[in-house]
Amino acid sequence: MMVGLLALAFLLLMLFGAISMLRGNSGASRLFGALAIVGGAIGLLFVRAVAMAVSIAISMAFELVEQLVVSAGGIEGLLFCVFAALTCFGAVAVVVTQNVVRMAFWLVVSLGSVAALFFLLHADFIGAAQLLIYVGGTVVLLVFGVMLTASGPTVQIRTSPAESFLGAGVGLLLLLVLLFSMSAISWDEVEQRLSANSRSNSDEPQVVSKNAVGEADAGSGEGAVAALKVSTGGDELATKSPTSGKPNADDQAGRTVRQLGLSFLGLRPDRDLGKDAGAPLSPGFLLPFEIISIHLLVVLVGAAYLARAKRKVTPASSGEI
Amino acid sequence: MNGPLAALTIQQFLNDQLKFLGTSELVAVVAFLLATLVHAVLLISLFGFLPLAYIWLERKVAGRIQDRLGPTRVGGKFGWLQTLADGIKLIQKEDLVPAAADSMMFRMAPYLATVASFAAFMVLPVSDGWVGVAAECGAFLILALMSLEVLGIILAGYSSGSKWALFGAMREAAQMVSYEIPMAICALIPLMIAGSLNLQVVGRMQTGGIWNWFIFHDPFTFVAFFCYFTVATASVKRAPFDLAEAESELVAGFHTEYSGFRWSIFFLAEYASMFAVSGIAVLLFLGGWETGLWFPEAALDGLRGWGEDFGVNGFVLGNYIANLFGAIVFVTKASLLVLVQIWVRWTLPRLRIDQVMTTCLKYLVPISCCLFLGAVLWPLLLVSMLQRPVMFGPPLNSLPAAVTAAEKSGTASSPAIASSRQVEVER
Numbered sequence: 049m050m051v052g053l054l055a056l057a058f059l060l061l062m063l064f065g066a067i068s069m070l071r072g073n074s075g076a077s078r079l080f081g082a083l084a085i086v087g088g089a090i091g092l093l094f095v096r097a098v099a100m101a102v103s104i105a106i107s108m109a110f111e112l113v114e115q116l117v118v119s120a121g122g123i124e125g126l127l128f129c130v131f132a133a134l135t136c137f138g139a140v141a142v143v144v145t146q147n148v149v150r151m152a153f154w155l156v157v158s159l160g161s162v163a164a165l166f167f168l169l170h171a172d173f174i175g176a177a178q179l180l181i182y183v184g185g186t187v188v189l190l191v192f193g194v195m196l197t198a199s200g201p202t203v204q205i206r207t208s209p210a211e212s213f214l215g216a217g218v219g220l221l222l223l224l225v226l227l228f229s230m231s232a233i234s235w236d237e238v239e240q241r242l243s244a245n246s247r248s249n250s251d252e253p254q255v256v257s258k259n260a261v262g263e264a265d266a267g268s269g270e271g272a273v274a275a276l277k278v279s280t281g282g283d284e285l286a287t288k289s290p291t292s293g294k295p296n297a298d299d300q301a302g303r304t305v306r307q308l309g310l311s312f313l314g315l316r317p318d319r320d321l322g323k324d325a326g327a328p329l330s331p332g333f334l335l336p337f338e339i340i341s342i343h344l345l346v347v348l349v350g351a352a353y354l355a356r357a358k359r360k361v362t363p364a365s366s367g368e369i
Numbered sequence: 370m371n372g373p374l375a376a377l378t379i380q381q382f383l384n385d386q387l388k389f390l391g392t393s394e395l396v397a398v399v400a401f402l403l404a405t406l407v408h409a410v411l412l413i414s415l416f417g418f419l420p421l422a423y424i425w426l427e428r429k430v431a432g433r434i435q436d437r438l439g440p441t442r443v444g445g446k447f448g449w450l451q452t453l454a455d456g457i458k459l460i461q462k463e464d465l466v467p468a469a470a471d472s473m474m475f476r477m478a479p480y481l482a483t484v485a486s487f488a489a490f491m492v493l494p495v496s497d498g499w500v501g502v503a504a505e506c507g508a509f510l511i512l513a514l515m516s517l518e519v520l521g522i523i524l525a526g527y528s529s530g531s532k533w534a535l536f537g538a539m540r541e542a543a544q545m546v547s548y549e550i551p552m553a554i555c556a557l558i559p560l561m562i563a564g565s566l567n568l569q570v571v572g573r574m575q576t577g578g579i580w581n582w583f584i585f586h587d588p589f590t591f592v593a594f595f596c597y598f599t600v601a602t603a604s605v606k607r608a609p610f611d612l613a614e615a616e617s618e619l620v621a622g623f624h625t626e627y628s629g630f631r632w633s634i635f636f637l638a639e640y641a642s643m644f645a646v647s648g649i650a651v652l653l654f655l656g657g658w659e660t661g662l663w664f665p666e667a668a669l670d671g672l673r674g675w676g677e678d679f680g681v682n683g684f685v686l687g688n689y690i691a692n693l694f695g696a697i698v699f700v701t702k703a704s705l706l707v708l709v710q711i712w713v714r715w716t717l718p719r720l721r722i723d724q725v726m727t728t729c730l731k732y733l734v735p736i737s738c739c740l741f742l743g744a745v746l747w748p749l750l751l752v753s754m755l756q757r758p759v760m761f762g763p764p765l766n767s768l769p770a771a772v773t774a775a776e777k778s779g780t781a782s783s784p785a786i787a788s789s790r791q792v793e794v795e796r
Contacts, residue, residue, distance in 0.1 A: 114395045123401045149474060149527055156481075156520065176510040184516035184549075192542040193522050195535060305506045305566050 051099040055092060056069030062296050135161040143215075146204050152191050159183050173304050312337065380404035391528060408501045412490050420640035423704075424452045427711050434715040455633075462629035469530030470626065478528060479631040479638075482521025486638040488514040489645040494569045496658045496695035498688075508560055509570040511649060514554055515604070519545040522606075522613065525635070526623035537622025540722055541606065541613035547729045548603045548610075554737040555597035558590055558744045559583040559653040568649075572657030579661035584654040587751075589743040595653040596737055598706070601646035603729070605639060608714035612722050640707075646701070647706035655702055658695030669694060696738075 065084025072078045102272030117126055145151045159182045166175030207215070310316070312331030383400035425440065428451065432439025444450025455549030466472050492507045492514070494500035504510050519541060524539060526538020562583055563571040575581050584594045603610035624635050651657060672687040730764065751757060 113398060117395070117398050123398050147471070149471065149524065153474060153477065153524065172504050172510065173506045176504075176506055176513045180509075180513035180516060183520070184513060185546075188516075188520055188523060188542060188546060191520070191527065192539070192546070195523070195527055195539055195542070270574060305509075 049297055051095055054095045058088045058091035058095065061091065128165065131161045131164040131168065134158075135165065146206060148194050148205060149191060151205075152187050152194070155190075156183055159187070168310055171304055172306055379407055384704070406618045412487070412501050415495075416487050416641050417637070419457070419700075419704075420637045421452045423640045423643065423707055423711075424636065426472060426708065427714075430587050430711045431715050434712070458771075459633040460630050462751075464630065465626070465628045467530055467626050471528040471530070473702060474524050474528035475626075476631070478521050478525035479627070479634045480521070482518050483634045483638040483641075484643065485514060485517035486641045488517070489642070492568070493645060493648050494572060494652070494657075495648075495699050496692040497573065498569070498604070499692050499696060500569060503569065504567075506566040508556060508566045508571070508649075508653075511568070511645070512549075515642065515645060516545070516547040516549055518638060521638075522623050522635075525627070526613075529623070529626040531626050533620045533625045534623050537613045537615075537619050537625070540615075541623060542655055543605065543722075544610065544612060544725055544729075544753065547726060548733075551729065551733040551737040552597065552600040552604055554612070554734075554741055555593050555600060556649065556653060558593045558741055559586075561741075561744065562586055562590065568652050572652050572659075575656040576659050576666070578663070579656070582654065582656040582659075582661060587744060587747045589747055590654065593737070593740045594650065594669055596733065596740060597654070598650055598709075599717065600729075600733055600737075601650060602710055602713065603725070605642045605710075607643065607710050609717040609720050610725055611714075611719065612725055615719060617719075626740050643707050643710055644703055647703040650706055651699060651702045658692075660698055665694075766789060 062085050065081040065086075065088060067081070068084065069078050069081030071082055113243045117123060135158050138154045138156075138161060141154035142151050142158060145154060159178065163175045163178040165174075165181070166178055312333050314330065314334070316332070380400050384396060387396045387400055387403075425448070429439040431437075440448030440451035442448060442451075465473055477589045489511050491501040492504050492511045493796070494503075494507070500507075505730040523538045523542050526534040526536075526541065529535070552652050559571065560566060563574050565571060571583075575583060579585065583590050585591065606613050612622075614624065616622070619625070624632055626636065672691045
């Protein structure tokens with residue numbers, strides 16, 4: 049359409065040039081006409097070339113996207129790569145930057161990308177918790193603390209060579225631990241179960257074998273997320289697609305809230321669903337959660353006690369107290 | 370569009386329409402990107418238009434309260450286009466960065482605040498099934514996203530390299546961190562009654578009459594609404610809680626050093642957040658997209674499911690019209706709450722910072738905790754005294770009136786109905 053209009057415009061220009069060359073009564077108008085013809089011809093060629101280049105570029109871009117998507121494993125895989133790269137980039141930038149507030153910003157990038165990874169893995173609740181606790185809570189408090197104490201040595205942090213050596217060593221050790229635990233999981237089994245879950249549209253609850261989930265649980269965080277996915281896929285609490293009446297992977301994506309809540313109370317969909325009625329339920333997560341929150345409360349009280357301005361206690365008044 | 374699937378519907382539709390492009394992977398990707406684009410454009414237009422209207426409203430209301438006229442000339446009789454003209458003027462201004470500022474953070478901060486404010490729009494359902502991202506834990510997610518806006522403001526104040534801005538940002542941080550607590554507790558009360566974190570389910574449970582709105586569910590939710598609204602006003606730093614930009618003491622607070630476009634998008638974010646918190650209030654307490662009256666709801670229920678499927682099962686004209694009406698009702702309700710916020714701003718004097726903190730920690734937190742406890746105990750009391758779980762009307766269910774009617778007549782094949790029944794199955 050655009051190409052056609054442009055070509056028409058250049059043809060008209062050439063026509064105009066021809067008329068002015070034939071009927072012009074001065075040298076200047078003839079010269080102008082000749083120039084218009086030449087310019088129109090060049091323009092026509094140019095339009096053709098651009099149109100061809102654009103069409104080739106579009107088809108190449110489509111092919112590139114297709115190849116990229118296929119090699120990354122669908123659009124979700126592609127987005128996973130993007131956010132994983134962003135996470136790593138943000139983390140490296142936190143280490144490299146020397147200004148504390150900029151560090152906080154890069155921390156936001158890194159933690160936000162981790163939240164995005166959780167969303168991509170259909171763990172909506174964990175993703176939202178990540179945003180609320182780390183990005184909205186911890187980083188805000190960090191910046192707030194920096195603002196209250198903003199002067200000299202706390203704003204710029206320079207690491208000595210010994211410190212960076214130590215830090216690199218600890219980081220390397222952590223990386224090794226992660227790699228070992230990742231290699232300890234039999235990913236084939238998890239993969240099989242995931243694909244089985246997405247394929248089988250059975251209405252009866254799928255029994256997830258205890259040890260497989262336990263194994264995935266024991267592994268890295270990613271394994272736990274995969275186990276969570278497994279548990280949401282086949283159980284009877286998962287909803288059915290309104291259109292077909294069968295469970296559809298897309299509909300259930302991210303519906304982890306109810307499972308999490310039930311797990312808290314002791315009904316764990318990943319363990320208890322296939323059992324007999326009389327069998328004892330697995331322990332819930334409520335008690336550990338409460339213990340952790342009491343811990344936090346104790347820490348808070350301790351911090352408040354330590355940070356509170358000490359009153360001057362004179363000997364006389366201490367006698368009264 | 371049906372139920373919780375709204376976010377996927379456009380993608381499904383495009384998936385079927387774009388078959389000619391080639392392989393299924395490519396079609397899936399293009400459909401995904403196009404659906405994302407459609408959602409984003411729709412949300413951004415809402416995000417951009419509402420602040421324009423609200424800023425005009427603010428100036429007009431302020432003028433009337435102060436016995437002035439407000440804007441009168443630009444764009445005809447009532448100065449409709451005043452905000453747009455101001456926006457164009459602001460874009461043309463020079464983009465100043467103070468020499469003492471941390472340049473990168475200074476430039477970045479307004480965008481951080483705006484993006485956080487926009488992100489809240491993604492999970493805010495404007496009508497039954499019209500939501501950018503249909504998240505199961507939408508209420509939790511929206512509270513999390515709204516808590517990110519403070520980060521942009523703190524960074525703006527810190528990186529400005531100015532004492533006024535730093536003070537504004539510190540006040541803002543202290544205020545936000547403490548007001549998040551009563552806000553979450555107040556939001557928890559209707560969520561607990563609904564038994565779901567899904568904002569669409571919460572909205573759908575309040576259908577079928579004004580007595581089903583959660584504000585009239587029991588006396589505790591009635592008080593909780595006003596408590597939530599107070600906290601929400603504070604959380605979007607509106608007067609009387611606008612200590613972060615107290616112009617009598619701090620010049621302009623955290624945005625003292627900003628000018629032009631960056632200054633204006635701070636305002637965009639502020640007014641958009643006003644709509645977002647009001648929208649949450651409408652969804653949680655005021656019946657969401659329902660008028661609450663008998664006649665229009667009966668007419669809309671008749672409209673749902675009318676027409677032929679367009680591409681995707683359940684993508685019918687009747688649902689579209691009903692949802693459009695619902696969206697208009699929702700935006701109107703939220704705008705009325707925004708109007709109240711504006712009215713409060715020009716009526717009440719500003720609190721001192723210690724008064725702001727006292728209001729939160731000594732009054733609002735205990736009040737919201739007591740309300741939560743009361744709302745938990747209230748159904749038990751009713752069951753023991755009256756043998757029924759709710760005071761007025763029929764017991765709550767997550768099915769809209771259309772479903773009940775359809776079940777009576779025995780035709781329960783529409784996907785909208787199936788999807789809402791699925792919610793019940795889930796419960």
